[in-house]
Amino acid sequence: MMLGNDHSERLRQSFADQFEADGKDIFYRRSMKGAPVRVTEAEREAFVSAYNRRLRYAMWPIPFVTVLLIGMLVWFAPDTHGTTGQWIMWPGICLAIAPSLVIMRWAWTAPVRELKLRTPSGPARGRDEVRRIAFSRMSYQQFGVAAVGIVLLVLKVSAHQDVLHGWGRLWLVAAGGLIALTCLQAVRKWKHERT
Incomplete structure (x- = not known):
């Protein structure tokens, strides 16, 4: 499935x-x-x-x-x-x-x-209200699981491909970008909860 x-x-x-x-x-x-x-x-x-x-x-x-x-x-x-x-x-x-x-x-x-x-x-609904509802439905645990999943994916890929040289480095760049985006969303959720 x-x-x-x-x-x-x-x-x-x-x-x-x-x-x-x-x-x-x-x-x-x-x-x-x-x-x-x-x-x-x-x-x-x-x-x-x-x-x-x-x-x-x-x-x-x-x-x-x-x-x-x-x-x-x-x-x-x-x-x-x-x-x-x-x-x-x-x-x-x-x-x-x-x-x-x-x-x-x-x-x-x-x-x-x-x-x-x-x-x-x-x-x-306006953008702010939609964003507030979306963040209220997300948990910090989900952000953590996403970040760990990204790291595990890169580790799995590194077993078959050199991610430290050549085009393989794009995996590291993509993973870094996704983890940064995940962290950004967690910070945005935290800010919305404080307002």
């Missing part, structure tokens, strides 16, 4: 979080920042149910395309580290993931399509 249970659950929760209760009313906000559109409890449940079902459908193409990719690699390029293997492997991985991403995107935007004729009940 492309997505672990934890990641799938986060996607389901992120989708459900677009529906916010305000007293007795429920509003749909696209990606939690769009203009609020009033929905009923039954509509909310139908949207969430349909999304969960479509998320499962999105995973179905992956095993089939993966088996096809492995077959092509074995048949055409048994040496996956060679040029032919790389030319088959990377486009194949993209091909394996693309149908799932398209289905997931289509499922995510289903409420937008179905509610497009309804008049919004207010304005979209």
Whole structure:
């Protein structure tokens, strides 16, 4: 499976979080920042149910395309580290993931399509409010796990490629940039919590 249970659950929760209760009313906000559109409890449940079902459908193409990719690699390029293997492997991985991403995107935007004729009940959220909500949903533990994951990825790559010389140094540059970005986001979260 492309997505672990934890990641799938986060996607389901992120989708459900677009529906916010305000007293007795429920509003749909696209990606939690769009203009609020009033929905009923039954509509909310139908949207969430349909999304969960479509998320499962999105995973179905992956095993089939993966088996096809492995077959092509074995048949055409048994040496996956060679040029032919790389030319088959990377486009194949993209091909394996693309149908799932398209289905997931289509499922995510289903409420937008179905509610497009309804008049919004207010304005979209401003950038500061969206940023505050996003930072409140992140934890410092997530930033730490991301930084450790980046370091482990570079260590794994260094087992097969010299990351201290030539083009291999780009791995170190990219890792440094990503860790700096992670630290920056953690500092921004800290600042938002203090204001």
